[in-house]
Amino acid sequence: MTFDAWGSFFVATVGAGAALAGLIMVPMSVNVATIIKITTMPSRAGATIASLLLIEPGSRRELGLTDRS
Template identity: 50%
Template sequence: MDETVTTGWGDFAVAMVGAAAALAGLVMVAISVNIREILALPGLTARAAAAVGSLVLVVVTGGLLLVPGQPGAVLGVEVLVAVAPAVVLHTISLRHRARNSASGRFSLALYLPLAALQLLPFALGAVLLIVTSTSTGIYLVAAGVILTVIGSMLDAWVLMVEILR
């Protein structure tokens, strides 16, 4: 059997899909428990949507890494398509934060790099996969997956704990 760009990434993909699915469940519980507070604070629904969208991106990306035998360029296009909705949700969340935050500039100065740190590796890794069709781009995608799980954990904390302060 010929090696493909995803050879050796199966365990990583399965682990990240499991972690992201569990975290998505936690975020959904946090949203349902604190729905009144979330709806009362401007922009928090957009932040919750961005958190869920990011976790869906991790689950979808993990699933794509598990597809056997697909060429690197195809995987790159798939990851690029998968990251687009997450970028849109984070952009909407950024706009709401800028509009509704008392400290809009501070909020943007903090949230924009955090969002970029999560999503940029997906996009760059996807482009690298498309251009080179080698596994090099998967390392960037993997970094995006891990950073997105970390960022989503921070969002889960806000939706569960910080919202009640």
């Protein structure tokens, strides 16, 4: 199986991931004052943002891509 066969799936996955990231970022940006007031919340907010940025793509085998034709 080639990457071309999975193209639409990856586009949909990226779109869904972007929508979920937006659902996390918007409430954080609207409630900054509340987040800063609560002692433990800034670190949790930072960890949430970091988790969005640190997601690594899988290996070729995990993605179902092989070197075989």
